[in-house]
Amino acid sequence: MKQPLGFLTLAFCLLVAVASPTPATVGHSGTSDFTRNANVTNPRPLVVWHGLGDSHSSPGMLQFVSMIKDIHPGIFVHSVYIEEELDADRKAGWLGNVNDQIEKVAGQLNEIEQLQNGFDAIGFSQAGQFFRAYIERYNSPPIHNLITFGSQHMGIADLPGCAPGPSYFWCIFARRAAERGVYGSWAQNNLIQAQYFRDPTRLPLYLASNNFLPDINNELPEDYSLPPTDAGHVTRNNTYKTNFLSLNKLILVIFTEDKTVVPKESAWFGSYAPPEQTSFSSLIQFMLSHTPLAPLSSLLGKFGWTDDKVIIPMRLQPMYLEDTIGLRTLDERGDVRLESCVGEHMRMADECWVDLVEEFCGGQL
Numbered sequence: 001m002k003q004p005l006g007f008l009t010l011a012f013c014l015l016v017a018v019a020s021p022t023p024a025t026v027g028h029s030g031t032s033d034f035t036r037n038a039n040v041t042n043p044r045p046l047v048v049w050h051g052l053g054d055s056h057s058s059p060g061m062l063q064f065v066s067m068i069k070d071i072h073p074g075i076f077v078h079s080v081y082i083e084e085e086l087d088a089d090r091k092a093g094w095l096g097n098v099n100d101q102i103e104k105v106a107g108q109l110n111e112i113e114q115l116q117n118g119f120d121a122i123g124f125s126q127a128g129q130f131f132r133a134y135i136e137r138y139n140s141p142p143i144h145n146l147i148t149f150g151s152q153h154m155g156i157a158d159l160p161g162c163a164p165g166p167s168y169f170w171c172i173f174a175r176r177a178a179e180r181g182v183y184g185s186w187a188q189n190n191l192i193q194a195q196y197f198r199d200p201t202r203l204p205l206y207l208a209s210n211n212f213l214p215d216i217n218n219e220l221p222e223d224y225s226l227p228p229t230d231a232g233h234v235t236r237n238n239t240y241k242t243n244f245l246s247l248n249k250l251i252l253v254i255f256t257e258d259k260t261v262v263p264k265e266s267a268w269f270g271s272y273a274p275p276e277q278t279s280f281s282s283l284i285q286f287m288l289s290h291t292p293l294a295p296l297s298s299l300l301g302k303f304g305w306t307d308d309k310v311i312i313p314m315r316l317q318p319m320y321l322e323d324t325i326g327l328r329t330l331d332e333r334g335d336v337r338l339e340s341c342v343g344e345h346m347r348m349a350d351e352c353w354v355d356l357v358e359e360f361c362g363g364q365l
């Protein structure tokens with residue numbers, strides 16, 4: 001079947017663009033009082049990776065980097081780019097093959113002399129899981145501490161909602177089209193967000209067809225008692241675990257009012273439970289399906305009226321329980337910190353990041 005390429009891209013980009021203009025909005029305040037680590041003689045370098053809709057040297061990123069240099073005088077900071085040209089770099093946040101992009105970044109970091117003894121990393125939004133993939137697959141030079149802000153470690157389960165308004169019906173239409181095509185091979189090779197789309201109602205399809213997330217999460221069909229698929233990722237890669245365990249600290253930051261990342265708990269390795277695991281919704285569906293109202297039960301699902309909003313928290317995830325990437329070991333070692341920022345996606349008020357950057361970045365190398 002021929003994919004409606006242009007349309008699918010358009011549908012995706014419109015949806016994501018409407019709901020997630022995510023250049024980090026960095027809090028603004030006097031910076032002189034940040035100079036607190038003046039006695040570190042050789043601070044560990046830092047690599048930052050911007051989020052969707054942003055570029056490596058946007059005003060927001062430049063400001064963030066400059067504030068970090070006030071906090072850690074003398075620190076070397078590198079801002080990851082896929083493309084040097086800013087518009088092309090921004091576009092690469094939507095379009096491309098994420099595995100190729102991460103490979104490119106691995107090459108880029110490997111060539112920077114200042115990073116050769118390791119570095120700390122800050123990933124904004126989707127870059128958080130991209131850095132995690134870098135650690136698992138390459139980690140050369142190695143990451144010491146990783147801080148991820150509002151990232152999608154368990155993917156996104158939904159495309160951004162459609163707001164009532166003049167384009168409501170178009171939006172619904174685009175959404176349906178994007179959802180249908182999300183696991184097609186074209187989307188999986190060209191649309192970045194499709195490559196971490198983890199639909200709890202279609203886990204077998206996700207495991208079989210998603211190009212990126214099941215691999216870096218070392219998720220296997222067996223984890224879900226699902227039939228094996230013919231996907232490439234049928235065996236766990238233990239290198240991922242070994243590499244991930246070399247991390248010193250993992251700091252996972254959630255935005256408390258995040259409406260862009262669905263569910264926001266993905267920042268903490270949370271995900272929606274598959275529908276069959278959600279008792280209330282299955283009870284209602286069961287009751288309805290045994291009455292003359294049976295057609296209604298599927299209708300309710302179509303309108304998004306389900307309570308499959310039960311979150312599986314990190315410590316109950318199969319990938320955690322089975323320690324597929326070493327997350328559990330890291331956590332039990334006391335090296336996973338769950339932190340919150342109050343506000344919407346990527347609202348980086350000083351209170352939410354300065355302390356973390358002071359504590360986990362720029363340590364003595």
Ligand SMILES: *[C@@H]1O[C@H](CO)[C@@H](O)[C@H](O)[C@H]1NC(C)=O
Binds near residue numbers: 036038039040
């Ligand atoms: C220097 O750093 C040490 C530990 O890193 C800290 O305890 C001490 O207070 C610092 N001294 C000054 C003058 O900032």
Ligand SMILES: *[C@@H]1O[C@H](CO)[C@@H](O)[C@H](O)[C@H]1NC(C)=O
Binds near residue numbers: 136138237238240
């Ligand atoms: C596991 O990952 C490492 C690092 O990316 C890679 O070199 C290796 O080929 C992978 N092994 C398998 C079996 O895929």
